[in-house]
Amino acid sequence: MESLAIKTDHKPEKIENGKGVPLFHCDLYDTELVHKIAQAFLPGISTACVDNTSGDIFRTPASVAAEFRKEMVDYITQRSESFVAETFVLGDVPEVDVSGNPYDIISDFVDDFATLKRNLLSRVSGWLLSEKREDKIDDFVQEMEINGFWLTDKREAIAQTLLKNVDFKNEYHCNMRFDSAEELTEHVGSCGFRSMNCENEGCNAMFSTRHREKHDSGCPFKIILCEQKCSDRIMRRDMDRHCITVCPMRLVSCPFYSVGCQSAIPHGVLDQHCSNNLHAHLLYVLRSIHKKTCEEDLEQRLNQVEKVYPVNWQKLEI
Secondary structure (H helix, E strand, O other), X not given: OOEEOOOOXXXXXXXEOOOOOEXXXXXXXXXXXXXXXXXXXXXXXXXHHHHHXXXXXXXXXXXXXXXXXXXXXXXXXXXXXXXXXXXXXXOOOOOOOOOOOHHHHHHXXXXXXXXXXXXXXXXXXXXXXXXXXXXXXXHHHHHHHHXXXXXXXXXXXXXXXXXXXXXXXXXXXXXXXXXXXXHHHHHHOOOOOOEEEOOOXXXXXXXXXXXXXXXXXXXXXXXXXXXXXXXXXXXXXXXXXXXXXXXXXXXXXOOOHHHOOOOEEEHHHHHHHHHHOHHXXXXXXXXXXXXXXXXXXXXXXXXXXXXXXXXXXOOOOO
């Protein structure tokens, strides 16, 4: 059974339909994408702060972070609100194809804001290509995370708004509208954007229901059949280790490899291989001992051994 994580305090958005009758708008969205967008904000604000204060002995990235956070939110919100109109409605068609993925679009907004905040020193020096710059950006991101400068839920709330503004194809959020709250409630229970938790034990992933199959096909915690066709069922993340170390179908070299048998055999049937090919293996051994002896003489010696010590070569185990 699906483990759904639908908001119980869901408050439908009322929209006037032009006739005075309120419409109820489903506000569900792609939770994975919103989280991904929110994760891009900290590196963006860190880049802006570091580049703006580079070489400044009076200011540090932390001293401008709060101010730049507000400016960045205002900037990317304004860009998102005008994105569809500027790109399509007003005929401002770019020379390259516009990505329909909201993450790519919003990431460009964040990068543009950071670029606007570069000071003169960072523009004219080799600072932008230096490893020291990347290290300072990463360090400041960690500092903001540790200090709780911009909490995830706050960033995701902003990301939700941005997503709806730029998702002109309506592929990553629900745009369904209804005439009553009852109709909306019924829809929310089956909306493809409702959130659910992964059902595989140990996995804490949360995603929109429409991505269930995609997540399940790559979930590291899903129990699946062995890739090498043994009878075991293994957690996907442990599959490589299983196949290399304990799987009875893993290929191993014949014990007589060093004397000439080049066969690679599944570990589970190694004894059977040795039993079925004992005659050939002993011939390999004789060849390695009597290197100058011709093949016919070796065969004769082996036949003599068989006569003196009669053995069921097919059933002998070594």
